[in-house]
Amino acid sequence: xxxxxxxxxxxxxxxxxxxxxxxxxxxxxxxxxxxxxxxxxxxxxxxxxxxxxxxxxxxxxxxxxxxxxxxxxxxxxxxxxxxxxxxxxxxxxxxxxxxxxxxxxxxxxxxxxxxxxxxxxxxxxxxxxxxxxxxxxxxxxxxxxxxxxxxxxxxxxxxxxxxxxxxxxxxxxxxxxxxxxxxxxxxxxxxxxxxxxxxxxxxxxxxxxxxxxxxxxxxxxxxxxxxxxxxxxxxxxxxxxxxxxxxxxxxxxxxxxxxxxxxxxxxxxxxxxxxxxxxxxxxxxxxxxxxxxxxxxxxxxxxxxxxxxxxxxxxxxxxxxxxxxxxxxxxxxxxxxxxxxxxxxxxxxxxxxxxxxxxxxxxxxxxxxxxxx
Amino acid sequence: xxxxxxxxxxxxxxxxxxxxxxxxxxxxxxxxxxxxxxxxxxxxxxxxxxxxxxxxxxxxxxxxxxxxxxxxxxxxxxxxxxxxxxxxxxxxxxxxxxxxxxxxxxxxxxxxxxxxxxxxxx
Numbered sequence: 001x002x003x004x005x006x007x008x009x010x011x012x013x014x015x016x017x018x019x020x021x022x023x024x025x026x027x028x029x030x031x032x033x034x035x036x037x038x039x040x041x042x043x044x045x046x047x048x049x050x051x052x053x054x055x056x057x058x059x060x061x062x063x064x065x066x067x068x069x070x071x072x073x074x075x076x077x078x079x080x081x082x083x084x085x086x087x088x089x090x091x092x093x094x095x096x097x098x099x100x101x102x103x104x105x106x107x108x109x110x111x112x113x114x115x116x117x118x119x120x121x122x123x124x125x126x127x128x129x130x131x132x133x134x135x136x137x138x139x140x141x142x143x144x145x146x147x148x149x150x151x152x153x154x155x156x157x158x159x160x161x162x163x164x165x166x167x168x169x170x171x172x173x174x175x176x177x178x179x180x181x182x183x184x185x186x187x188x189x190x191x192x193x194x195x196x197x198x199x200x201x202x203x204x205x206x207x208x209x210x211x212x213x214x215x216x217x218x219x220x221x222x223x224x225x226x227x228x229x230x231x232x233x234x235x236x237x238x239x240x241x242x243x244x245x246x247x248x249x250x251x252x253x254x255x256x257x258x259x260x261x262x263x264x265x266x267x268x269x270x271x272x273x274x275x276x277x278x279x280x281x282x283x284x285x286x287x288x289x290x291x292x293x294x295x296x297x298x299x300x301x302x303x304x305x306x307x308x309x310x311x312x313x314x315x316x317x318x319x320x321x322x323x324x325x326x327x328x329x330x331x332x333x334x335x336x337x338x339x340x341x342x343x344x345x346x347x348x349x350x351x352x353x354x355x356x357x358x359x360x361x362x363x364x365x366x367x368x369x370x371x372x373x
Numbered sequence: 374x375x376x377x378x379x380x381x382x383x384x385x386x387x388x389x390x391x392x393x394x395x396x397x398x399x400x401x402x403x404x405x406x407x408x409x410x411x412x413x414x415x416x417x418x419x420x421x422x423x424x425x426x427x428x429x430x431x432x433x434x435x436x437x438x439x440x441x442x443x444x445x446x447x448x449x450x451x452x453x454x455x456x457x458x459x460x461x462x463x464x465x466x467x468x469x470x471x472x473x474x475x476x477x478x479x480x481x482x483x484x485x486x487x488x489x490x491x492x493x494x495x
Binding site: 204205234238241243324326327328329331339341343345348 | 402
């Protein structure tokens with residue numbers, strides 16, 4: 001699927017052509033799913049994604065109500081990344097018309113909305129990321145535009161930020177730039193600042209350590225009817241860094257996955273060394289696992305949970321890589337004595353999985369454990 | 374247990390901040406990065422608290438210095454020694470660290486009072 005890599009029309013092109021040109025490019029990019037385009041197409045319409053994007057962009061040329069409907073479908077489409085901040089918001093703010101998100105690339109930093117759906121207001125925050133690009137090696141590069149997009153879901157007591165990340169090349173003089181993950185951890189605080197400056201509300205980052213390792217853990221881990229799988233952990237204690245994942249579980253050949261494979265092997269070794277009854281292995285393993293996850297200062301932790309509560313409650317399904325926002329610091333301004341967290345561990349957030357409902361599914365699972373944090 | 378009373382020095386602290394620091398000092402050894410996230414306390418505030426604790430000789434503070442080459446610290450130095458000046462040779466990757474932005478740091482606190490610290494709160 002092509003990524004959003006926009007080449008604007010010349011400045012003197014007609015406005016409606018510019019709108020169509022942007023809409024066609026956006027709708028055919030990987031920001032939009034085929035299912036979403038099909039749902040917005042006329043009944044029975046079929047064809048490739050590019051054909052549907054071409055047809056729909058013709059509508060986008062003049063019909064702003066249509067564009068607003070597509071923008072609503074876009075904000076509700078689950079994304080890969082999520083964070084939730086608590087803060088009381090009395091009312092929303094005005095920004096650019098939501099329809100223009102579909103028909104215009106936007107300024108360096110831009111915001112579209114609100115789009116109202118149920119009791120929530122949605123805004124779309126965009127950052128333009130210029131890239132110099134040569135179609136053919138050695139040819140004169142042209143300026144193309146990437147766009148980092150973050151959906152702000154606003155309710156009275158919290159805001160959720162949902163985004164897909166993009167790859168980009170950081171442009172450094174004299175260096176061959178490699179394709180890299182866009183540093184969203186620097187952008188998310190800007191999104192929060194924007195909402196704060198427009199609404200006047202103070203927002204607090206989520207305490208995901210408490211939500212996941214206390215709230216969700218106590219409710220579901222080891223409980224009958226629920227399967228909680230420890231998939232990956234990055235931790236650091238006493239100056240020792242640990243990174244364990246389930247990727248090599250086949251090599252270890254244990255009836256456990258991921259992090260559990262490690263603690264099972266340790267428990268077996270410990271019980272064997274002490275000459276203790278092997279029936280103690282599960283108990284020792286569980287103690288080691290608990291210590292590793294809770295006391296080794298986890299930086300991030302990935303787990304999967306599936307189960308069905310008793311009674312009429314719906315099944316519980318969650319899979320996510322939870323970053324706790326415990327990262328190190330860098331000096332931001334030596335003169336002012338300011339420092340800030342750096343890198344992916346700067347921000348408490350979750351990488352979500354589409355087969356588990358993406359960011360909207362993860363939000364639904366986490367919210368009960370985040371309230372009052 | 375040693376009683377620690379920083380109230381006059383930390384007037385900006387909210388009730389929530391005081392609750393958080395009482396919990397933080399229950400661990401004998403912790404880092405600024407972890408404890409601030411775990412207890413939902415701004416890192417700047419927790420560092421201010423830790424500097425008061427150190428001034429009263431109730432803890433020792435260290436800088437843990439990280440280089441981009443590794444996930445574990447490349448050196449741990451007393452807090453007041455400060456971060457290393459560049460350039461220097463990284464003991465892990467043996468490359469010359471030329472820019473400060475290749476480094477990051479955390480602050481480690483080791484409570485010195487043998488029976489722990491009790492924080493006097495407003």
